[in-house]
Amino acid sequence: MKVEILKPCGCCAGVNNAISLAIQAREKHPDLPIYVLGMLVHNESVINHLTALNIITLQNAPYLELLNGIEKGVIIFTAHGHDEKLDEIAKNKGLIIYDTTCSFVKYNHKLIKEALNAGRQVIFIGKKGHPEAEGSLSISKNVFLYDISTGLDFNLLSDTNPLVICQTTLSIYELENIKNDIVLHCPGAKFSHSICNATTARQKALHNINYFSDLIIIVGSKLSSNTSKLFDIALKLYPNKKVIQIKTVNDIVNSDLSSYQYATIVGGASTPLNILEEIQNFLKFK
Numbered sequence: 001m002k003v004e005i006l007k008p009c010g011c012c013a014g015v016n017n018a019i020s021l022a023i024q025a026r027e028k029h030p031d032l033p034i035y036v037l038g039m040l041v042h043n044e045s046v047i048n049h050l051t052a053l054n055i056i057t058l059q060n061a062p063y064l065e066l067l068n069g070i071e072k073g074v075i076i077f078t079a080h081g082h083d084e085k086l087d088e089i090a091k092n093k094g095l096i097i098y099d100t101t102c103s104f105v106k107y108n109h110k111l112i113k114e115a116l117n118a119g120r121q122v123i124f125i126g127k128k129g130h131p132e133a134e135g136s137l138s139i140s141k142n143v144f145l146y147d148i149s150t151g152l153d154f155n156l157l158s159d160t161n162p163l164v165i166c167q168t169t170l171s172i173y174e175l176e177n178i179k180n181d182i183v184l185h186c187p188g189a190k191f192s193h194s195i196c197n198a199t200t201a202r203q204k205a206l207h208n209i210n211y212f213s214d215l216i217i218i219v220g221s222k223l224s225s226n227t228s229k230l231f232d233i234a235l236k237l238y239p240n241k242k243v244i245q246i247k248t249v250n251d252i253v254n255s256d257l258s259s260y261q262y263a264t265i266v267g268g269a270s271t272p273l274n275i276l277e278e279i280q281n282f283l284k285f286k
């Protein structure tokens with residue numbers, strides 16, 4: 001089978017920064033327990049690697065509860081932001097803090113705060129429960145979630161000219177319909193382009209898939225927002241090609257892909273390059 005990896009590929013700068021800060025924390029504090037509040041990166045292979053370094057991922061409970069359970073050591077905050085109140089709590093406990101929040105997420109927080117200080121309300125478009133949405137909503141009660149599945153009750157807002165910010169990893173295509181809905185209710189809304197460069201570049205690159213490619217393999221965790229968006233977009237753009245989403249080469253070892261001639265591998269922003277290369281090497285001999 002002919003196989004190519006679509007560019008850009010490999011982890012984005014924000015993900016690489018988060019991983020390298022976690023590794024630095026382990027090197028600098030070899031004897032301390034190290035905890036990550038939530039998944040550092042939405043990729044199971046990366047989490048397994050961190051676990052092997054005895055960097056413990058805490059999840060499946062509210063972050064406040066998880067943080068309250070830590071007595072000493074290092075706490076790592078993840079790349080897509082967190083409730084700022086947690087910083088204060090971690091400091092008061094004497095924990096050593098590593099904040100890996102990506103610069104794109106920080107910039108959006110800055111815009112939100114500026115708007116709030118100017119007396120404006122803010123609409124945050126995102127997925128309920130995603131760390132980035134939770135972190136942004138925690139800034140103020142005047143930040144309202146427009147959930148990508150259920151929308152927003154616009155009666156909650158008193159500002160007819162709110163600032164509109166969105167989660168950095170949304171689809172540039174699904175955003176169009178949401179924008180139309182918001183303009184319908186808040187004609188004076190001011191939109192900030194807040195999808196990050198890594199997400200935008202990977203989504204745009206989907207338009208350049210080779211004409212002869214009959215199999216598109218999206219690689220990354222189902223928990224990864226940007227990877228799931230790549231899958232959704234590929235399905236829409238290429239109804240006549242086979243599109244699948246997998247996490248690693250292990251997911252395709254037993255699949256029957258013998259009818260396909262040309263595969264294009266597409267990695268999410270949190271999918272390490274070596275995972276894509278393993279899949280490429282496996283398929284090359286099919």
Ligand code: SF4
Pocket residue numbers: 012013014015079080102103104105168169196197198199226269
């Ligand atoms: S996907 Fe975007 S926002 Fe998230 S870590 Fe990467 S660059 Fe930052």
